Amino acid sequence: MKKQFAILSILIVLVLSVPVYAGIPLTTAQGAVNRVLDVLRDPKLKSPAAKEIKKEKLRIIYKDMFDEIEFSRRTLARNWNKFTPAQRAEFVDLFEQVLEKAYIDKILAYSNEKVNFYKETMISENQAEIQSRIITPSKEIPINYRMIRKGSKWKTYDVVVENVSLVQNYRTQFNDILASNTPEQLLEILRKKVKTH
Amino acid sequence: MKSYLLSIFLFIFLAVGPVHGAGTDAAQANTETSPSIVVVGETVETTTEAPDKTADPFQEEYENGEYTDNGANAASKEEKLEIADPLEPFNRAMFHFNDKLYFWMLKPVAQGYKEVVPEPVRISFKNFFSNLGFPIRFLSCLFQADFSGAATEAGRFGVNTIWGIGGLMDPAASKELDLQKQDTDLGLTLASYGVGHGFYIVWPLFGPSSPRDTIDLAGRYFLNPLSYITPWYYPLGTKALDVVNATSLSIGDYESLKEAAIDPYVALRDAYIQYRKKQIKRKNNKAGAAGVQLEGNLTKSGAY
Numbered sequence: 040m041k042k043q044f045a046i047l048s049i050l051i052v053l054v055l056s057v058p059v060y061a062g063i064p065l066t067t068a069q070g071a072v073n074r075v076l077d078v079l080r081d082p083k084l085k086s087p088a089a090k091e092i093k094k095e096k097l098r099i100i101y102k103d104m105f106d107e108i109e110f111s112r113r114t115l116a117r118n119w120n121k122f123t124p125a126q127r128a129e130f131v132d133l134f135e136q137v138l139e140k141a142y143i144d145k146i147l148a149y150s151n152e153k154v155n156f157y158k159e160t161m162i163s164e165n166q167a168e169i170q171s172r173i174i175t176p177s178k179e180i181p182i183n184y185r186m187i188r189k190g191s192k193w194k195t196y197d198v199v200v201e202n203v204s205l206v207q208n209y210r211t212q213f214n215d216i217l218a219s220n221t222p223e224q225l226l227e228i229l230r231k232k233v234k235t236h
Numbered sequence: 237m238k239s240y241l242l243s244i245f246l247f248i249f250l251a252v253g254p255v256h257g258a259g260t261d262a263a264q265a266n267t268e269t270s271p272s273i274v275v276v277g278e279t280v281e282t283t284t285e286a287p288d289k290t291a292d293p294f295q296e297e298y299e300n301g302e303y304t305d306n307g308a309n310a311a312s313k314e315e316k317l318e319i320a321d322p323l324e325p326f327n328r329a330m331f332h333f334n335d336k337l338y339f340w341m342l343k344p345v346a347q348g349y350k351e352v353v354p355e356p357v358r359i360s361f362k363n364f365f366s367n368l369g370f371p372i373r374f375l376s377c378l379f380q381a382d383f384s385g386a387a388t389e390a391g392r393f394g395v396n397t398i399w400g401i402g403g404l405m406d407p408a409a410s411k412e413l414d415l416q417k418q419d420t421d422l423g424l425t426l427a428s429y430g431v432g433h434g435f436y437i438v439w440p441l442f443g444p445s446s447p448r449d450t451i452d453l454a455g456r457y458f459l460n461p462l463s464y465i466t467p468w469y470y471p472l473g474t475k476a477l478d479v480v481n482a483t484s485l486s487i488g489d490y491e492s493l494k495e496a497a498i499d500p501y502v503a504l505r506d507a508y509i510q511y512r513k514k515q516i517k518r519k520n521n522k523a524g525a526a527g528v529q530l531e532g533n534l535t536k537s538g539a540y
Contacts, residue, residue, distance in 0.1 A: 137498070138496065140495070141492060141495045141496030142492070142496065145488070145492055176356075176359065177355065177358070177359050177362065177485045178485070201511065202510060202511050202514035203506075203507045203510045203511055204510060207506065207510055208503055208506045208510065211318065211502055211503075211505075211506040212497065212498045212499045212502045212503055213498070215499060215502045216498065216499060228498060229498070232498065
């Protein structure tokens with residue numbers, strides 16, 4: 040009798056404690072960004088020769104911060120189903136390389152701008168939007184991170200820069216391409232893009 | 237005794253559980269209220285569309301979630317975030333023209349200018365030209381019945397023109413005064429009256445636009461004090477300075493957008509549409525907070 044009661048109360052405590060996430064997404068995003076800033080500010084990595092080391096360190100943080108599959112899935116939206124598992128895996132990989140090539144230089148060019156995290160909004164129990172701002176002398180750039188809970192971790196699945204959602208932007212492009220091309224042709228376009236730059 | 241304790245636990249569980257879902261509830265409440273506004277103002281047909289176009293910033297998020305999970309709804313909803321592009325061949329040609337213009341002319345000039353003129357001076361110039369944009373922001377606020385916005389703009393213009401040395405500095409935006417620039421224009425004003433984008437058009441020199449925003453471009457010309465300086469080539473010179481100065485502060489932005497894009501033309505079109513849509517949503521929320529029910533109009537026309 041007492042035992043049953045104990046089990047019941049433990050169960051209830053467990054159930055109750057699950058939905059308490061407030062603050063966690065924000066600290067997760069902020070923590071990841073701070074680690075990026077630490078790498079960029081590291082005086083030991085200042086020399087141009089250390090660029091590759093920096094990139095490697097940033098890649099690890101990126102993997103921890105983003106959910107690449109969720110990210111890719113959302114950019115392909117309904118087209119995701121047209122891809123075979125092998126094509127999906129290749130797409131995720133190529134898309135990641137495209138993003139890295141496009142943004143790594145911008146990130147490495149960072150020169151002590153301030154980054155402020157100031158707001159967390161829970162979209163649903165498992166989704167949150169974090170608002171941050173990069174402050175440069177001539178302007179402020181709002182950057183929002185959309186996060187989703189995967190197990191016990193919060194992962195970013197979309198970045199909204201100056202009100203433009205990255206996922207949405209790529210979704211429009213991929214949609215446009217896939218309207219007249221097969222998934223294989225899209226992969227070919229991405230392969231070329233990764234190679235040429 | 238046992239059942240008593242159990243019911244207490246149940247009570248706590250029920251009471252605590254929904255707290256974390258508050259955001260969702262609020263979102264749903266928003267979705268539900270907005271159609272009623274529509275019904276009061278306009279035809280029945282609009283009610284079905286209403287939930288998609290609420291002022292709730294996260295509505296889109298729900299739609300996004302649905303894209304991946306059920307493909308059936310996706311098609312119809314995705315259309316809404318796009319813009320008709322019947323002039324695509326012409327627009328693509330103009331896109332390439334502007335692209336070349338940027339890389340061959342504007343960027344080299346702006347880079348040279350950047351070398352010569354220190355950043356604080358360039359920021360001052362930016363403030364100066366921004367201050368001259370006062371008439372269009374002030375009138376846009378008035379047309380939208382946003383009187384506090386209009387007052388803020390008038391205050392900013394006065395303060396910055398007199399104490400900011402003709403607008404070179406921006407003391408009005410300081411912490412003490414906190415008169416922030418109103419993010420509005422004639423395109424947003426038309427949107428607030430329910431005018432939609434129409435279709436996408438890329439103008440040479442001016443870039444992404446739509447018939448609605450073209451009216452804004454025209455308005456910008458007529459409401460800019462610089463346009464009325466004689467002889468005719470003076471305003472041309474100052475406006476060129478405005479463009480070069482602004483470019484010098486944002487070299488690299490266009491490049492990274494282009495570099496990151498798979499199809500730069502589509503990427504820019506989408507960025508333009510997303511950006512305008514968010515501006516309207518924000519304006520919309522502000523109006524809603526002020527008790528003005530412009531929201532209904534917007535929802536009805538699907539203007540974003």
